[in-house]
Amino acid sequence: MSSVVVDERPLPLRARIQQVFTAFVAEHGFRGTALGDVAERLGISKGTILHHFKSKEALLARVGEDYIDRRERELRQILRRVQDPRERLIAFILSITLCHRDDLDATRVFGREFARYADSPHLNRVRERRRGYTHTVEEVIVAAMDAGVLCRDEPSVVALQIFGMCNWTWAWYQPEGPLTIEQIADRYVRTLLRGLGTAEAIAAEESVARSAWLRALVAESAALAWQGQAVREG
Amino acid sequence: MSSVVVDERPLPLRARIQQVFTAFVAEHGFRGTALGDVAERLGISKGTILHHFKSKEALLARVGEDYIDRRERELRQILRRVQDPRERLIAFILSITLCHRDDLDATRVFGREFARYADSPHLNRVRERRRGYTHTVEEVIVAAMDAGVLCRDEPSVVALQIFGMCNWTWAWYQPEGPLTIEQIADRYVRTLLRGLGTAEAIAAEESVARSAWLRALVAESAALAWQGQAVREG
DNA sequence: TATGGTTGACCGCCCGTTCAGTCAACCAGT
DNA sequence: ACTGGTTGACTGAACGGGCGGTCAACCATA
Numbered sequence: 001m002s003s004v005v006v007d008e009r010p011l012p013l014r015a016r017i018q019q020v021f022t023a024f025v026a027e028h029g030f031r032g033t034a035l036g037d038v039a040e041r042l043g044i045s046k047g048t049i050l051h052h053f054k055s056k057e058a059l060l061a062r063v064g065e066d067y068i069d070r071r072e073r074e075l076r077q078i079l080r081r082v083q084d085p086r087e088r089l090i091a092f093i094l095s096i097t098l099c100h101r102d103d104l105d106a107t108r109v110f111g112r113e114f115a116r117y118a119d120s121p122h123l124n125r126v127r128e129r130r131r132g133y134t135h136t137v138e139e140v141i142v143a144a145m146d147a148g149v150l151c152r153d154e155p156s157v158v159a160l161q162i163f164g165m166c167n168w169t170w171a172w173y174q175p176e177g178p179l180t181i182e183q184i185a186d187r188y189v190r191t192l193l194r195g196l197g198t199a200e201a202i203a204a205e206e207s208v209a210r211s212a213w214l215r216a217l218v219a220e221s222a223a224l225a226w227q228g229q230a231v232r233e234g
Numbered sequence: 235m236s237s238v239v240v241d242e243r244p245l246p247l248r249a250r251i252q253q254v255f256t257a258f259v260a261e262h263g264f265r266g267t268a269l270g271d272v273a274e275r276l277g278i279s280k281g282t283i284l285h286h287f288k289s290k291e292a293l294l295a296r297v298g299e300d301y302i303d304r305r306e307r308e309l310r311q312i313l314r315r316v317q318d319p320r321e322r323l324i325a326f327i328l329s330i331t332l333c334h335r336d337d338l339d340a341t342r343v344f345g346r347e348f349a350r351y352a353d354s355p356h357l358n359r360v361r362e363r364r365r366g367y368t369h370t371v372e373e374v375i376v377a378a379m380d381a382g383v384l385c386r387d388e389p390s391v392v393a394l395q396i397f398g399m400c401n402w403t404w405a406w407y408q409p410e411g412p413l414t415i416e417q418i419a420d421r422y423v424r425t426l427l428r429g430l431g432t433a434e435a436i437a438a439e440e441s442v443a444r445s446a447w448l449r450a451l452v453a454e455s456a457a458l459a460w461q462g463q464a465v466r467e468g
Numbered sequence: 469t470a471t472g473g474t475t476g477a478c479c480g481c482c483c484g485t486t487c488a489g490t491c492a493a494c495c496a497g498t
Numbered sequence: 499a500c501t502g503g504t505t506g507a508c509t510g511a512a513c514g515g516g517c518g519g520t521c522a523a524c525c526a527t528a
Contacts, residue, residue: 013507013508029263029265031263031265031266032265034482034483034484035483035484035485036482036483036484044508044509045508045509045510046483046484046485046509046510047485047486047487047508047509047510047511048507048508048509050484050485050486051506051507051508051509052507055484055485056483056484056485112346115405153421154413157413157418157421160402160403160406161399161421161422161425163402164398164399164400164401164402164403164405165395165398165399165402166398167398167402167405168394168397168398168399168401168402169394169398171349171398171401172394178388179388179391184391187387187391187395188395190429191395191426191429191430192425192429193429194428194429195424195425195426195427195428195429195430196425196429197428247473268516268517268518269517269518269519270516270517270518278474278475279474279475279476280475280476280517280518280519281474281475281476281519281520281521282473282474282475284518284519284520285472285473285474285475286473289518289519290517290518290519469528470527470528471526471527471528472525472526472527473524473525473526473527474523474524474525474526475522475523475524475525476521476522476523476524477520477521477522477523478519478520478521479518479519479520479521480517480518480519480520481516481517481518481519482515482516482517482518483514483515483516484513484514484515484516485512485513485514485515486511486512486513486514487510487511487512487513488509488510488511489508489509489510490507490508490509490510491506491507491508491509492505492506492507492508493504493505493506493507494503494504494505494506495502495503495504495505496501496502496503496504497500497501497502497503498499498500498501
């Protein structure tokens with residue numbers, strides 16, 4: 001969360017390895033990343049990395065595991081603090097969009113590297129947890145349908161439409177662009193709620209999306225998700 | 235176009251190499267694909283591949299170039315045969331969704347491998363052509379805004395929302411799934427037109443999306459796009 | 469016999485992984 | 499306070515496999 005939390009204590013080496021590795025994989029892909037380059041960037045030896053992590057693949061798995069941890073905690077925070085089905089949905093959309101600024105490298109890695117490689121037990125565990133996460137999201141969607149906010153439809157397909165629009169962000173977003181991530185997130189919320197919503201719901205409400213407290217709540221949830229993990233060990 | 239055009243003449247070796255290579259890259263990524271494996275699958279030697287293509291990267295570039303060729307021809311066909319701004323938009327959305335069935339491997343490769351690797355002159359040419367393609371799409375979007383079909387907004391961001399939802403398809407779509415690609419495409423059209431449309435446009439029209447002739451036209455345009463390329467040489 | 473597709477052996481580089489060994493910190497027991 | 503032992507972080511050299519790319523020789527057909 002480079003640009004939000006400002007905790008400038010020097011990170012333990014283990015965490016710095018993970019961080020630099022994540023950045024490399026985000027830029028060059030898993031197979032395009034050489035542990036030697038990561039070591040050089042950190043001014044340490046290649047052996048040190050393998051001392052802290054069993055293998056290159058285990059390192060990737062740890063990155064994915066930590067990422068899904070953060071997303072799960074974040075989502076849990078949101079569901080704990082928001083009850084209204086419509087607002088839950090909005091908060092969810094905001095959260096998975098905002099993490100493209102606050103957790104960009106890991107988001108890229110997660111989006112790209114955990115799609116393929118159907119085998120490999122390490123990565124499969126992460127994929128399984130993602131399925132669990134998706135399942136929770138689908139429950140949020142069904143609740144929104146029950147409340148008359150969204151049109152009835154196959155929840156999995158609705159979820160994929162939402163994920164699709166938001167997740168594409170990592171393919172083009174750059175922090176220095178003309179639009180802030182908040183502006184982008186607002187667009188997504190508006191488009192998706194109108195696009196997937198019932199006629200009544202659209203007519204009734206005029207963009208609660210930008211209600212300040214929802215935004216603040218999401219930001220807070222994200223911050224909490226990061227903290228919960230600061231202590232993580234080998 | 236494995237599942238639609240049924241032209242069973244044996245492909246020239248050059249084309250078969252490209253086809254198998256594309257399938258491998260779609261499955262394992264560019265760096266995860268070994269030319270030796272491609273050769274083995276084809277029952278030829280590695281040297282033969284390098285005889286037909288200067289290098290592995292040149293092969294990838296050719297795959298990308300052919301893909302963008304097809305998309306450009308397809309889009310040109312559509313624009314030539316459809317004038318109404320709203321129908322143009324619908325046809326475009328249908329086309330980039332349908333190619334997830336009819337051109338799945340290349341679509342996956344294009345979506346994943348041409349995002350990164352900012353250098354490399356070969357691939358940059360392809361990326362440049364994609365920019366041109368995107369530009370044409372944005373003109374379609376602006377025309378739709380002028381016609382009162384879409385809400386006024388930054389066309390590039392609107393384009394990215396459309397691309398996002400549709401392009402995500404390759405991350406999860408499997409031909410044997412419960413929904414046909416046509417059903418999925420209909421969902422996308424509906425969601426995007428309502429989500430991005432003006433209130434009047436939404437109220438006025440009740441899903442022209444599934445008008446049969448638009449579908450047929452898109453399918454035809456796709457078929458033409460394939461044919462135009464069958465003759466391609468070194 | 470010339471041409472162009474095809475082969476398979478081979479080179480050289482890259483990179484993940486291993487491992488023996490150094491160094492510093494810490495913790496006894498005396 | 500001195501000593502010896504244990505642990506754990508870290509190193510650097512070496513190994514070994516994988517893979518892209520080269521090349522000389524080998525057909526086959528015209």
